[in-house]
Amino acid sequence: MPRAPRYAWRQVGAVLLVGAALACGDTPTEPAAGDSVRELLRLPAEFATPAIPEYNPLTPQKIALGRRLFYDPRLSGNQTQTCASCHEQRLAFTDSQATPAGSTGHVLRRNSQGLANTAYFSTLTWGNNVLLELEDQIKVPLLSDNPIELGVLDGNRAEVLQRFDDDSTYRAMFKAAFPNSPPGATINQVIFALASFTRTLISSDSPYDRYYRGDPLALTAQQVRGLKLFNSERLECFHCHSGVNLSTSYRDAGTTAGTVTYPFFNNGLYNIGGDGSYPTGNQGLYELTLNPADRGRFRPQGLRNVAVTAPYMHDGSLATLRDVIRHYARGGRLVDSGPYAGDGSLSPLKSGLVRGFDITEAEIDDVVAFLESLTDEKFLHDPRFADPFAASSPSPSTPR
Ligand code: HEC
Ligand code: HEC
Structure with missing residues (x-):
C-alpha cells in the first residue's frame, strides 16, 4: 500500500493559515511504493497518493496514449466529437454550456464536470454512488447509447478500433502502452489509457x-x-x-x-x-x-x-x-x-x-x-x- 506523506491533505475544512509557515521540516523521508506514481502525477507533498486500481498501473506510455485519444475525433462513432469537446482545458475541462450535446445531437441532462483531481473523488459524476473508478465512468461517454455521447456502439466498435490499427503512430503507442498484448487495439486498452491520462489532471x-x-x-x-x-x-x-x-x-x-x-x-x-x-x-x-x-x-x-x-x-x-x-x-x-x-x-x-x-x-x-x-x-x-x-x-x- 503506497504511503501517504505525513501531512497529507486530510478531510479538514478549507485551510486557514494562521501565522507561520506550515509544518516546515516535516518532510516525508521514507521512500514509498507510491513514489513513481507521485512523480508521474507531480504531486506536491501535501497531496496524498490517489487510489489507482491494481489492474491498471499508471505508466508514461498509457498516459501519452490516453492524452492523444482524449483529443482525437476518431474516437467518436461519427468522428465529430472528442472528450475535449465537453472538457476543454482552458475551462478546467468544462465547456461553458448548461448541458452539452453528444456527437449525434442528443442533449445531455447534466452539466459537464471539470476534470481536476478526479482521482480523489470517492464516487464519480454528479449523482451516482456506484461509479467508483475512472475505468468504469469512462465507459459512459464512450459507449453509452442513451444518451449518445461519443457513440462507440456495438455496430461500429470494430470500425472505430480499426481506425487506430490503421495508423502507425497509434500502433506504436498501443504497443508501448500494452507490450504484452497481441496486436490490435481493444476497447479496454482505450479505456485504461484514457483513465490513466485523466488521473494526471492534477491541479495543485x-x-x-x-x-x-x-x-x-x-x-x-x-x-x-x-x-x-x-x-x-x-x-x-x-x-x-x-x-x-x-x-x-x-x-x-x-x-x-x-x-x-x-x-x-x-x-x-x-x-x-x-x-x-x-x-x-x-x-x-x-x-x-x-x-x-x-x-x-x-x-x-x-x-x-x-x-x-x-x-x-x-x-x-x-x-x-x-x-x-x-x-x-x-x-x-x-x-x-x-x-x-x-x-x-x-x-x-x-x-x-x-x-x-x-x-x-x-x-x-x-x-x-x-x-x-x-x-x-x-x-x-x-x-x-x-x-x-x-x-x-x-x-x-x-x-x-
Ligand atoms: C457530450 C459531452 C461529453 C463528452 C463527449 C465527454 N464527457 Fe465527460 N462528462 C460529461 C458530463 C455531462 C459529465 C457529468 C455526467 C453525469 O453526472 O451524469 C461528465 C463527467 C465526466 C467525468 C466525471 C468527473 C467527476 O468529477 O466525477 C469524467 C472523469 C469524464 N467525464 C471524462 C470524460 C472522458 C475521458 C471523455 C472521453 C472518453 C468524456 N468525458 C467525454 C460530458 C461529456
Ligand atoms: C449540505 C452540503 C453543502 C453545503 C453546506 C454547501 N454546498 Fe455547495 N454543493 C453541494 C452539492 C450537493 C452541490 C451540487 C448540487 C447540484 O448540482 O444540484 C454543490 C454545488 C456547489 C457549487 C457549484 C459547483 C459547480 O461546479 O457547479 C458551488 C460553487 C458551491 N456548491 C459553493 C458552495 C458555497 C460557497 C457554500 C457555502 C455558502 C456551499 N456550497 C455550501 C453541497 C453543499
Missing part, C-alpha cells in the same frame, strides 16, 4: 494552494476574509466542501473500505409541488436507488478552478458564483413559475446544513474572491494536458 498550484503551503501573501486580504466566511458556521460551506478538492467526496490510496464515505446532499435547488421533487429524470441519486428520500441528492461538487467552470450545479441552472452564494443565503432557490415552480428553501428533503444566512454584498464579494483564488493558471495552460494534435502544442516530454 492555485493561490489557495500556495497559501496552504505557507505563503501568507498568496491570498489577498479580501480572499482571506472570503476563506474565513467559507469556513464559518454562518455559511456552513466547509461541511460539504473541504479537503483537497473542496468536496467531502474523497478517498486516497490510504482510505480503507471502512472509512470511505459517499456523501450526497439535496441543497434546495428545486422543490416541485412542495414535496422536494426535482425535474423528472434528473433527480440525482434517486435515479439509481429509486428511494424517494434520495430525490435531489448530488455529490458535493469539487470547487477547484470553479471561477472558470460556469454555469453551475448539475444542470447548469445557476449562471454565476454570486447566484450560487445567493442561493445558499436564501436557504434554497425560489422558482416562482413554470413547470418547476416551488420554493427550495421549504423543501422537506433539503440538507439541514442549507439553512440560509444573512450576508452583505461586500461579504458576497469576499466569498467570490476566495473562490477565484482556487483558479490554477498553470493547470489551465499546462502543455502536458494540451491537445497533442494542435500545431503549437509541445511534445508530451516538454518540461514545465
Whole structure:
C-alpha cells in the first residue's frame, strides 16, 4: 500500500493559515511504493497518493496514449466529437454550456464536470454512488447509447478500433502502452489509457494552494476574509466542501473500505409541488436507488478552478458564483413559475446544513474572491494536458 506523506491533505475544512509557515521540516523521508506514481502525477507533498486500481498501473506510455485519444475525433462513432469537446482545458475541462450535446445531437441532462483531481473523488459524476473508478465512468461517454455521447456502439466498435490499427503512430503507442498484448487495439486498452491520462489532471498550484503551503501573501486580504466566511458556521460551506478538492467526496490510496464515505446532499435547488421533487429524470441519486428520500441528492461538487467552470450545479441552472452564494443565503432557490415552480428553501428533503444566512454584498464579494483564488493558471495552460494534435502544442516530454 503506497504511503501517504505525513501531512497529507486530510478531510479538514478549507485551510486557514494562521501565522507561520506550515509544518516546515516535516518532510516525508521514507521512500514509498507510491513514489513513481507521485512523480508521474507531480504531486506536491501535501497531496496524498490517489487510489489507482491494481489492474491498471499508471505508466508514461498509457498516459501519452490516453492524452492523444482524449483529443482525437476518431474516437467518436461519427468522428465529430472528442472528450475535449465537453472538457476543454482552458475551462478546467468544462465547456461553458448548461448541458452539452453528444456527437449525434442528443442533449445531455447534466452539466459537464471539470476534470481536476478526479482521482480523489470517492464516487464519480454528479449523482451516482456506484461509479467508483475512472475505468468504469469512462465507459459512459464512450459507449453509452442513451444518451449518445461519443457513440462507440456495438455496430461500429470494430470500425472505430480499426481506425487506430490503421495508423502507425497509434500502433506504436498501443504497443508501448500494452507490450504484452497481441496486436490490435481493444476497447479496454482505450479505456485504461484514457483513465490513466485523466488521473494526471492534477491541479495543485492555485493561490489557495500556495497559501496552504505557507505563503501568507498568496491570498489577498479580501480572499482571506472570503476563506474565513467559507469556513464559518454562518455559511456552513466547509461541511460539504473541504479537503483537497473542496468536496467531502474523497478517498486516497490510504482510505480503507471502512472509512470511505459517499456523501450526497439535496441543497434546495428545486422543490416541485412542495414535496422536494426535482425535474423528472434528473433527480440525482434517486435515479439509481429509486428511494424517494434520495430525490435531489448530488455529490458535493469539487470547487477547484470553479471561477472558470460556469454555469453551475448539475444542470447548469445557476449562471454565476454570486447566484450560487445567493442561493445558499436564501436557504434554497425560489422558482416562482413554470413547470418547476416551488420554493427550495421549504423543501422537506433539503440538507439541514442549507439553512440560509444573512450576508452583505461586500461579504458576497469576499466569498467570490476566495473562490477565484482556487483558479490554477498553470493547470489551465499546462502543455502536458494540451491537445497533442494542435500545431503549437509541445511534445508530451516538454518540461514545465
Ligand atoms: C457530450 C459531452 C461529453 C463528452 C463527449 C465527454 N464527457 Fe465527460 N462528462 C460529461 C458530463 C455531462 C459529465 C457529468 C455526467 C453525469 O453526472 O451524469 C461528465 C463527467 C465526466 C467525468 C466525471 C468527473 C467527476 O468529477 O466525477 C469524467 C472523469 C469524464 N467525464 C471524462 C470524460 C472522458 C475521458 C471523455 C472521453 C472518453 C468524456 N468525458 C467525454 C460530458 C461529456
Ligand atoms: C449540505 C452540503 C453543502 C453545503 C453546506 C454547501 N454546498 Fe455547495 N454543493 C453541494 C452539492 C450537493 C452541490 C451540487 C448540487 C447540484 O448540482 O444540484 C454543490 C454545488 C456547489 C457549487 C457549484 C459547483 C459547480 O461546479 O457547479 C458551488 C460553487 C458551491 N456548491 C459553493 C458552495 C458555497 C460557497 C457554500 C457555502 C455558502 C456551499 N456550497 C455550501 C453541497 C453543499
